[in-house]
Amino acid sequence: MKLEIVLEEEEDGTYSVHCPALKGCHSQGSTKEEALQNIHEAIDLYLEVANDKARKLINQPKTTVVDIAV
Numbered sequence: 792m793k794l795e796i797v798l799e800e801e802e803d804g805t806y807s808v809h810c811p812a813l814k815g816c817h818s819q820g821s822t823k824e825e826a827l828q829n830i831h832e833a834i835d836l837y838l839e840v841a842n843d844k845a846r847k848l849i850n851q852p853k854t855t856v857v858d859i860a861v
Contacts, residue, residue, distance in 0.1 A: 792861040796830055798823065813837050 798808045801819075806826035809817040810833075818833045820826030849856055 794834065796827075798826060810834055810837075 794810050794812050796808055796810050798806055800806055805819060805821055806823055807817070807819045808826045808830040810830060813834060816830070816833055816837045818826060818829035820829050846856055
């Protein structure tokens with residue numbers, strides 16, 4: 792899966808980063824590399840939580856949950 796992220800240098804030289812496709816998915820870092828590593832982890836956690844929430848909502852009769860790779 793590919794997602795676009797927005798990386799911005801702050802006035803103090805640090806970097807903030809967010810993923811517009813995932814509302815509220817933000818991170819930061821002292822360097823570009825650190826910020827990119829942190830947003831990657833934030834995206835993984837965001838998707839894990841979203842998946843867990845979806846599984847709880849789909850607990851209905853005649854419903855099957857199927858995993859797919861994207």
